[in-house]
Amino acid sequence: KTGTLTTGHPRFGKLTVGKNQRKDTVLKLAAGLEESSNHPYAKLIIENCQSASLKPIKVTNLTDGEDGVYGTYKGEEVSMKKAISNELPKKLQDALQTAMDQGHGASVLTKGKEPVALFTFIHDDVRPGAGKLIEDLFDSQVSIEVISGDHQSSVETFSQSLGLDKRSVHGDMKPEDKVKWVMGRSKTHITMMVGDGFNDAAAMAAADVGVAVGSGESTNLDAADILITGENPSVLSDLVKLSRKTRFVLLQNLAFSVLVTAVLVWSVLSGFNDNIVIGVLVHELSVIVVIFNGARLAGDLGLWNLLTELFKNLYADTIASFKQLFQNLFLAKESSTP
Structure with a gap:
């Protein structure tokens, strides 16, 4: 809106x-x-x-x-x-x-x-970055339509200043009209409703994805799937890109996991490999690959943080294991002494 x-x-x-x-x-x-x-x-x-x-x-x-x-x-x-x-x-x-x-x-x-x-x-209070948001969404092949309770001609003038076609602008809409419009669009499209007021809650709930922008109202928080608390509207285009990238990574991980499992099963049934140690090692390595692939979603810094925490935990667990081992050996030696 x-x-x-x-x-x-x-x-x-x-x-x-x-x-x-x-x-x-x-x-x-x-x-x-x-x-x-x-x-x-x-x-x-x-x-x-x-x-x-x-x-x-x-x-x-x-x-x-x-x-x-x-x-x-x-x-x-x-x-x-x-x-x-x-x-x-x-x-x-x-x-x-x-x-x-x-x-x-x-x-x-x-x-x-x-x-x-x-x-x-x-209304000359366009959010900084709103124009870029429109461009980015168009580049991502996302259709944009504005639904508003304001007068049709006013909404058209405002929207055209952002590069939107007046055919994609719908004014004079009451809250229930917004709900009907979103439900109608959801029959043929995947819809994301972005609102900022309590009267948008029903429309957000009717959409496939509801996004509340800059609102802490409890009604919106209950209806929305996502809350954007900042003032930068370009977060919306980042959200779309990240969700698509997440889906792609998820499919990659699923395909890789199925492939590794299939190869391991084939190697055992064909007699190519019957060493359980190698099977377990390959499986565990595939798990690590899946984790690293998923960590790419957080960017280079996220991957680096994951590696850092991984080696820290491995180091701490290794030290703890050796301490426990030496402690058990010492206790065993003491108990065997007459």
Whole structure:
């Protein structure tokens, strides 16, 4: 989703108020609604309210919905949610269209179900390395599609800046729409869903591989198969490459083990070799080869560390064996002395 390609730090764009509305009142009400939210948009609204030396209005009965946050103020329902063009008056419609054409995000503040203001947000916070991630995944023959709850035109503008075709971009998707889309793709493809918010958990669980990026939320940790805690998105392409290399090494080790076992069995049945010592030695050497081959996945340093630990353990075990041997010989000698 788009949140995995951005830093999660958009900028506040513009506040457009409806007829007979005051900007300071609208901003205070919006800040009161978003006071307990951890969404990037919420943080920007609260920061703007504080910078204007305004105090958020107290809003009660705060609840999170599929498309925003809801509450009660003076007996009326108030909400801050995704803006839908055909539900807005002309002035706010024009502001929304301008924002979407520029690839900006937008939320509408409603009071008594009547839209009273439109907030826009500038998404120029692309994660460093996101462009390279897209290139690397394409080079690895991985198809990329973006699914987002943001407006279709905004998501298209953002995604095209990263080199993605607009046909692979799907906006205006609710959490359940994401789940249906992932399940549909999983019927014909191996899917990896990468998300960063609690509303991505169901889609991650529906995918063949779920990846949570930069999130410590328990819902995501339960749904995801992999957690990437860093800020570098290129880890995803490294993940794909490593998984493919791991599969290749696994097949190598299986083929080698079967081959060695088959040769040993043939050598015994054909009478070529009936020395059990040689059979055991060859088998154990094949095990060491398999271990070293697997260690290559950790790179040169991983292989070196494995060799170092191996010889350390061999040395320690050899010393311990000789000590035990001499101790047993000494005890045997003492017991045989009259």
